[in-house]
Amino acid sequence: MSRIVVHGLEKSYGDARVLERVNVIAEAGEFLSLVGASGCGKSTFLRILLGQEQQSSGVVIVGDGPIVPEPTPQRGIVFQRYSVFPHLTAIQNLLLVEDFRSGGPFGRVFGARRRNARQEAEAMLERVGLAHARDLYPASLSGGMQQRLAIAQTLLGRPQILLLDEPFGALDPGIRVEMHELLTELWTEHGMTVVMVTHDIGEAFKLGTRVLVFDKVRHDPQFPSAYGATITYDLKLDRKNRASPQDVAKVAAMVGTARPDSAIATTASQRRA
């Protein structure tokens, strides 16, 4: 699909530096999990990849050329909240993708194209298990169903790169496991490059082929925002063996998560399965 190259990326808001010296090369089809303490800039990094924000300096190359400084269909996104359009039913949310893609003066496709779009949308609803919720508005869907719909919608856009900003952060643990399975299946089917920001270390190790830890390496006690975070740890995971508990514990310690045990437990159970 599409590779991502980030070199010497830096992002500041006024005097406050959020990110510095960020260098990553992600091959096409990789699944990157970004973890780090709250406010360490991993979401900022994702928004730069999305095009919603621009880097202060450095190079970001997505696919064949420098990143376009606005969101484009090349990169799909699923947010934690506001990830579907509340004024459209489930099926309308999916049909909207084809309407937007056509770009016509009515913002809508007609005739055979609409019938095709409808078939594709119905199939996608079926695929993510929302066929029964076809005509419901997002307000009457549960959080998990909304995120399924959001992922389905984003996939219909056929992005080369899928960006996920804590997509399962607001979901119950049980639903989260279901979503993990769905996402893994879809990623295997479509093979796009995925960049996911998460707070959940277990999730990062379970889903990712590579875990990147964002943290500050330099500290100025007089002016805490003088230095930004960078990638302090870059762990490639073996498809077969996944992560060792030592790795998970190490990352958990770096991120400063309160309960490294639970993270280890999640990945350990994953390894057994």
Added chain:
Amino acid sequence: MLVKGMSAMNAVSEAGGEGTRPSPPRPKARLRMINAKVSRGGALFLGGLPFLFVAIAYLIASAQRLAVNPSDKLLPSPVQMWSAFLDLATVPDKRSGDLILWVDTYASLLRLFAGVGVATLAALSLGVAIGFIPRVRAFLLPFVTVVCVIPPLALLPILFIALGLGETAKITLIAIGVAPVMVRDIANRVMELPSELVAKAQTLGGNSWTMILRLVLPQVMPRLITCVRLALGPAWLFLIAAEAIASTEGLGYRIFLVRRYLSMDVILPYVAWITLLAVITDWLLVRLSQAVSPWAHPVEAR
């Protein structure tokens, strides 16, 4: 939104349940005032009380005055008001042959809806453009903000001088009176759209125009209708002010005309009539909002 919708739905089903069948006996608990629910019948009764109170107070005062002086004009009896109102509604005017009430109502509503309609179109087009397109915002927002604070009634003489005493001046007054606030409100609402939704629409291939059509317009529609509901109050004010000053028919004109003869038996029914028209308009707008944006009214939509 989901939680709000659910809780509202529970509240409704509870209220409905109490209204239709006798509620099973349950332990009497002293709830805090803020938690004590009002049943549907109770709400109807409490809501009706102030109206009843005003009506009774008026009837007593009117009866007392009429007992002292049967030809008193200040507080006419309901019968007098009804017959005066009926005369205006059904008996053709001797001079013009018109049914005065209907001519007045038609003229006033035409001006009101024309003025508010123009303002709504302006609010929708300008508001969306200002809220969604930074260049237009930089260009127009300061101007609209300044126009917003001009007292519209101070413009009335200018409008009469510039546009003559005809319909144009009155409609323009209403439009100028309500449009700036509506434009600002819609622009604010567009700017408040979650940036996530706008970003997502772009990743799905939306361009500026299709995003306005498919994202911004449907999202601001409920707010636009609320805006119109709120604007109708000032619109009536400007309408009646304009009609009082220069007009030959209209509800406001009639009230100010018969004021000279102390005809409270016409003024009071006319005020009630205007109130009724305003209430009906408001109710229709609420229904319109529910029909156009069912997603914004999750309880009613089911």
